[in-house]
Amino acid sequence: MTRAGRRHSSATEELQVIAPSKLAIEGVSKSFRSGSVPVLALDRVSLNVAEAEFICLVGASGCGKTTLLNIIAGLEKPDSGMVLADGKPVTGPGRERLVMFQEPALFPWLDVFGNVLFGLKLKPNLTNRDRCQVAKYYLELVGLSRFEHANIHELSGGMKQRVSLARALAPNPRVLLMDEPFAALDALTREQLYGDIQEIWKARRKTIVFVTHNVREAACLGDRVLLFSPHPGRIQEEFTVDLPRPRDINSVDLAAHATRITKALKSVGQAEAVAAK
């Protein structure tokens, strides 16, 4: 795995020079109807994400960050603008861009192993033995080998999210889209998962777009943190977090970054309150 990682990283260094973005979001707008009032959830949002970059989208709830994630996933269509993945327009969902949802969204009619296998079974050109091996590998990676044949309802919240992580990773997507995946977990489990996700991201060279409303979480995970402002949803400010990894969520350096972002987030909130008056 280390060898594969090294090969990937040299490839990315080359890519950064010619740099076609892994994901290019170009002038994406999207509005909804809330009752009879149209709400502009996203207003001409543009964003480039490089290969193997970890991007965090933060903002108050209702600022359109989840909508943007769903549009990148292909689960929703933008009113205008487009999303390019590897230079090709996104027209629908596809397994190169897997989503990890806030709720685990695991299938209760399958056991843990069956859930991880689900996406793999849809991947052509694999023998069933390969599929089983891959599924086992990822269950091992998230530390749940012993629970292969457990039913979903028997797992704790943290274990469920680990299974969903394994399920999302197993078909080997280049892009992982995560929508507040740890929001419902207790602090201890969450911190453990921060470690896991950074490790996996580093080892497997994934491109990750991570949505959260937790600023510290964003500073801990992201190479870049994009602050969204609501009504209409726009990218307000961009922060680069250049701390060495793996990062500890409780470190002082990280707190400094988080404070900076929180300040900006608050000023967005105040501007909004003034505008509302």
Place this chain on the structure above:
Amino acid sequence: MKRFLLAASFFAVLVLLWEAAYRARIWSPVLLPSPGQVVTYLQGAAADGTLAKATVITMRRLLVGYFIGLVAGLPLGLLTARWTLFRDTIGTMALGLQTLPSVCWVPLALLWFGQTEAAMLFVVVMGTLWSVIIATETGVRNVPPIYRRAALTMGSKRLHMWFKVILPAALPFIVSGMKQGWAFAWRSLMAAEIFVTILTGFGLGQLLHYGRELSAMEQVIGIMIVIVVIGLLADKIFFSPIEKFLHRRWGTSQA
């Protein structure tokens, strides 16, 4: 074991009360035979093959009708869940007809098909079909959208989506619909057999009917007991294991 003993003694007490009521001669023995007489009748009917033959005939009618109802009802339920056109038409019709007690189909079946097997089959199918349609539709509608979305991102679509995601997700509803359909089929078949008095191929319902004609109360009660036992067995043998599996997987019950 303790549960079994308690249940067994409950039924023993019931039989004793029955025997006591018979001995007390409150009602004429023609109206209330003793448990012993009923057992004697059942032994006789079992020995000369009447009972086995009638049970086989009844079960065949039931299974054929139930199977037709399921095979037609499941796809129709899926269609009603998927397209508004079907929901407004077949869905509404199913909802209406499901409220119609299945015995109400008997007069119509008698006029259309006469005293025939087809009449009984028709009534059983009508008893099953509507509740299966409605259960399937409800089941599909109650599938949390998140499952669909998750499956979509993993590359599932169309038939794969229907067979590997939506149907399994709707399974708890579909199974309870199948169970209800079975109960309705069983009820409607008994109604049909009692009213459709054909002269060949006696089912349990016909034995019940002729027991009344002959004022053979031990036959009437004996056959009723057989019908109850068959219903219980079908539940225990066929539906209980499926329900147990669902409860275990979904975590919906302690059992």
